[in-house]
Amino acid sequence: MNNSLIIALDFANAAEVDQFLQPFAGKELFVKVGMELFYQEGPSIIHRLKESGHRIFLDLKLHDIPNTVYSAMKGLARMNCDLVNVHAAGGKEMMAAALEGLEAGSVSGKKRPYCIAVTQLTSTSEEQMRREQLIGVSLEESVLHYASLTKEAGLDGVVCSAWEAASIREKVGADFLTVCPGIRLSSDSVGDQKRVATPEFARQAGVSAIVVGRSITRSADPLKSYEHWMEAWKGVHQ
Numbered sequence: 001m002n003n004s005l006i007i008a009l010d011f012a013n014a015a016e017v018d019q020f021l022q023p024f025a026g027k028e029l030f031v032k033v034g035m036e037l038f039y040q041e042g043p044s045i046i047h048r049l050k051e052s053g054h055r056i057f058l059d060l061k062l063h064d065i066p067n068t069v070y071s072a073m074k075g076l077a078r079m080n081c082d083l084v085n086v087h088a089a090g091g092k093e094m095m096a097a098a099l100e101g102l103e104a105g106s107v108s109g110k111k112r113p114y115c116i117a118v119t120q121l122t123s124t125s126e127e128q129m130r131r132e133q134l135i136g137v138s139l140e141e142s143v144l145h146y147a148s149l150t151k152e153a154g155l156d157g158v159v160c161s162a163w164e165a166a167s168i169r170e171k172v173g174a175d176f177l178t179v180c181p182g183i184r185l186s187s188d189s190v191g192d193q194k195r196v197a198t199p200e201f202a203r204q205a206g207v208s209a210i211v212v213g214r215s216i217t218r219s220a221d222p223l224k225s226y227e228h229w230m231e232a233w234k235g236v237h238q
């Protein structure tokens with residue numbers, strides 16, 4: 001899990017995924033399947049990606065009452081993904097239920113998937129959080145609070161921006177996963193993301209894994225772009 005670059009497969013259907021993955025034939029990637037793709041293709045896309053040897057982050061960000069999340073996670077566990085997630089805003093009881101569901105549904109003899117919680121979306125700014133969520137502390141304090149709740153619920157880590165990763169590691173522990181989207185090269189457009197960071201910054205902050213979508217998936221040459229990203233991200237890890 002550590003030092004991974006996870007490609008966000010934000011595509012409308014399996015045909016688009018196949019087209020994107022064509023130049024990567026023979027490479028074993030770490031990919032993220034989110035709502036857009038999963039809601040169209042369902043579990044079959046997970047099975048296909050697994051058959052090709054890819055590791056999978058199933059990014060469905062569950063957020064509901066504990067009983068519902070327990071049952072949903074029990075079902076998702078059967079797909080044997082590597083990483084799944086919930087929203088920390090659902091609360092400690094909901095997060096603990098997610099973990100119980102995962103353990104109950106996991107394929108026998110296999111380790112359950114890692115389970116992490118979204119703190120504040122990387123598309124949320126501090127000003128927006130204060131105004132819309134009526135949270136009266138700084139964004140970093142809010143993220144740290146959610147990270148502590150997540151740890152207390154027994155989960156493996158959080159989704160956060162690279163800006164909060166070092167404080168989270170300091171507060172919650174170095175083995176607690178920090179999975180960070182909102183990563184951009186300095187030449188990339190930021191789009192809808194608010195808390196962005198470069199891969200170099202993420203690496204220096206000790207981030208466990210970065211999630212990269214459009215910078216690779218929308219590039220004219222995705223394989224070249226991926227290799228460039230791997231160099232920027234992994235360079236110093238080697």
Ligand SMILES: O=c1ccn([C@@H]2O[C@H](COP(=O)(O)O)[C@@H](O)[C@H]2O)c(=O)[nH]1
Pocket residue numbers: 008010034118120121122123159160181182183193211212213214215
């Ligand atoms: O806080 C979050 C949680 C999830 N995401 C997801 O990551 C990717 C980022 O894609 P880019 O194209 O690199 O912006 C996307 O799938 C989001 O759903 C996030 O960005 N922030």
